[in-house]
Amino acid sequence: MQVKVDVLVAQLCYGGNGGVATIIPEVGDWLTSMALKAKDDPRIGRLVKRRYGDVPLTMERNRIVRDAIEGGFDMIVMLDSDNAPDLYLGQRPWAKPFWETSFDFAFERLKRGLPTVVAAPYCGPNPHPAYGGESTVYMFYSQGYSNRPQNPGFRVEAYSRDHAAQMRGLQEVMAAPTGCILYTTSALELLQFDKRPIVEILADYKNGKLSAEQCQRQIQMQSYFFYEYTNQWQTAKASTEDVTNTREIGMAGQLKFGEPVVFANWDAWAGHNKPEMIGMPEPIRMEQVSAVYQEAVLKGISAFEHIEDVDFLGGRKPSPAEYEAAASKAFQVDDEPVESEAPETTEPGPEIKARMICGRKMNSVGHVTPDVDLDALTAMAKNDGKRNQGRSLRMLEVGSWVGESAVALLGGAPKDSKIWCVDHWQGCPSDWTSHLAQQVDVWDWFVKNTEDLIGESIFPVKGESVQAAKDLGESQELDLIFIDADHEKASVLADIRAWLPHLASNGVLCGHDYCAEFPGVVEALEEFLGPLGLTPSRIHGSKVWFVTKAAIDRARADLVVKTATMADPTIAANQA
Numbered sequence: 001m002q003v004k005v006d007v008l009v010a011q012l013c014y015g016g017n018g019g020v021a022t023i024i025p026e027v028g029d030w031l032t033s034m035a036l037k038a039k040d041d042p043r044i045g046r047l048v049k050r051r052y053g054d055v056p057l058t059m060e061r062n063r064i065v066r067d068a069i070e071g072g073f074d075m076i077v078m079l080d081s082d083n084a085p086d087l088y089l090g091q092r093p094w095a096k097p098f099w100e101t102s103f104d105f106a107f108e109r110l111k112r113g114l115p116t117v118v119a120a121p122y123c124g125p126n127p128h129p130a131y132g133g134e135s136t137v138y139m140f141y142s143q144g145y146s147n148r149p150q151n152p153g154f155r156v157e158a159y160s161r162d163h164a165a166q167m168r169g170l171q172e173v174m175a176a177p178t179g180c181i182l183y184t185t186s187a188l189e190l191l192q193f194d195k196r197p198i199v200e201i202l203a204d205y206k207n208g209k210l211s212a213e214q215c216q217r218q219i220q221m222q223s224y225f226f227y228e229y230t231n232q233w234q235t236a237k238a239s240t241e242d243v244t245n246t247r248e249i250g251m252a253g254q255l256k257f258g259e260p261v262v263f264a265n266w267d268a269w270a271g272h273n274k275p276e277m278i279g280m281p282e283p284i285r286m287e288q289v290s291a292v293y294q295e296a297v298l299k300g301i302s303a304f305e306h307i308e309d310v311d312f313l314g315g316r317k318p319s320p321a322e323y324e325a326a327a328s329k330a331f332q333v334d335d336e337p338v339e340s341e342a343p344e345t346t347e348p349g350p351e352i353k354a355r356m357i358c359g360r361k362m363n364s365v366g367h368v369t370p371d372v373d374l375d376a377l378t379a380m381a382k383n384d385g386k387r388n389q390g391r392s393l394r395m396l397e398v399g400s401w402v403g404e405s406a407v408a409l410l411g412g413a414p415k416d417s418k419i420w421c422v423d424h425w426q427g428c429p430s431d432w433t434s435h436l437a438q439q440v441d442v443w444d445w446f447v448k449n450t451e452d453l454i455g456e457s458i459f460p461v462k463g464e465s466v467q468a469a470k471d472l473g474e475s476q477e478l479d480l481i482f483i484d485a486d487h488e489k490a491s492v493l494a495d496i497r498a499w500l501p502h503l504a505s506n507g508v509l510c511g512h513d514y515c516a517e518f519p520g521v522v523e524a525l526e527e528f529l530g531p532l533g534l535t536p537s538r539i540h541g542s543k544v545w546f547v548t549k550a551a552i553d554r555a556r557a558d559l560v561v562k563t564a565t566m567a568d569p570t571i572a573a574n575q576a
């Protein structure tokens with residue numbers, strides 16, 4: 001006879017707990033397609049979808065489990081409000097659908113009487129730029145303290161990003177996240193609770209029936225999901241409810257069956273819908289490794305061998321003096337002082353200072369963009385190039401002065417990239433650069449600095465910013481737009497609003513001088529991004545801010561849903 005299972009699909013919605021429930025449209029779409037696939041599956045009896053709130057999360061998860069047990073369901077699928085299942089399906093050759101692969105696996109094990117938990121891996125939110133680093137992977141293995149039997153302790157460790165990026169298939173894990181997860185109800189029933197009053201549990205400890213550890217555990221583990229804290233005031237968490245739940249199930253399963261019960265479905269990475277979509281870590285690909293290393297790997301040369309010796313003296317072993325002389329000659333170019341092209345004049349005017357930017361000799365004229373900010377721009381373009389698989393970029397900057405930032409951006413961007421430089425070269429009406437522009441021909445210096453690039457990779461657009469954006473008409477689908485013209489709040493806002501339509505959907509909007517010294521920039525960004533629930537990111541240590549077009553579009557779409565839902569609560573219900 002065909003075995004049939006009943007499945008409860010629990011969708012956790014934003015709010016929803018007595019308030020207005022909202023969901024991300026893609027999550028609703030995923031659930032619909034899952035339901036359509038499950039409908040015709042002869043292994044499934046009942047498939048019931050229920051909506052739950054997402055606060056307090058621990059309570060809602062316990063409620064889902066109780067509903068499933070009391071309703072006689074065999075399996076539960078939990079889907080969090082901010083989860084994006086199957087983020088890579090159809091995009092990566094290895095990606096497999098979460099529902100089908102997890103259900104097949106759990107179903108086969110259920111037939112053998114084995115409980116199962118299968119979770120999709122995903123990453124936590126990106127850390128604040130001020131702290132640096134990358135987001136952590138939400139999937140955990142057990143790290144043994146020692147292989148000596150007298151010290152069998154272990155701790156729960158998150159997979160490193162590099163390790164996680166290389167994992168494939170269904171693999172046993174120590175603990176898992178619950179954003180997109182399938183449980184057999186039997187797995188949750190492995191958790192045994194002592195529901196007696198606490199005084200009775202304590203009495204058992206006193207009369208020796210329970211050890212101190214057992215007693216503490218019975219008191220702490222009062223339901224399927226619970227938090228653990230690092231102190232008795234519960235001001236800092238040690239483990240969240242997903243980790244404690246799956247960890248306890250895994251250990252109980254090992255004790256009862258001597259087999260793993262909790263698995264990661266590494267072929268079905270999910271996304272995490274935070275202010276920006278958090279995807280999986282990427283292993284370093286061959287094309288990202290420098291040409292020298294590629295050559296070494298392809299030739300099978302190990303790290304201890306030289307690819308090529310630097311031969312200063314035609315193969316002769318040099319004496320120390322010869323070596324030094326040859327070496328200093330070889331590096332002479334870098335040591336050469338850069339000469340300024342300032343005209344020889346005694347007339348007062350802006351200071352003209354020669355400097356190197358991305359290997360190019362440039363002249364700063366009065367206004368000097370700090371190295372740290374130019375480096376940040378180079379890094380931003382480099383990163384954007386990588387995101388676009390190394391294809392050439394189409395960039396635009398509003399406010400170029402003498403071309404320093406344009407050269408820095410081009411310096412990081414892939415080969416054949418282009419930048420359009422929009423400026424009237426008259427300085428900013430709100431600051432001293434407009435006075436400088438009366439003393440010196442800024443356009444002339446821009447040309448001097450970039451002459452050989454004009455028409456090749458630099459395309460000056462002489463005119464007023466907002467008008468230039470209008471004149472371009474239809475969206476130019478640019479990869480990167482850098483805003484650095486007048487820093488008054490109204491001007492920054494006008495520039496952002498005028499140029500944003502010209503940004504491609506996966507493009508980056510960035511700008512300069514996000515700092516206390518320029519309150520206009522900070523206020524403009526607050527006014528533009530605040531209502532969308534976004535804040536700009538800042539490149540660590542610099543005054544360069546950025547936000548992706550994707551984040552803006554997603555936030556705008558959310559806002560439309562929220563506004564519509566507030567006006568008509570049935571919309572949320574229908575969408576769910």
Ligand SMILES: C[S@@+](CC[C@H](N)C(=O)[O-])C[C@H]1O[C@@H](n2cnc3c(N)ncnc32)[C@H](O)[C@@H]1O
Binds near residue numbers: 403406
């Ligand atoms: C701070 S400077 C740009 C510096 C440059 N991005 C760099 O870091 O090398 C500002 C520039 O914006 C230009 N500008 C200011 N308001 C403008 C507007 N409304 N339209 C066009 N250009 C403008 C000024 O002429 C000036 O060259």
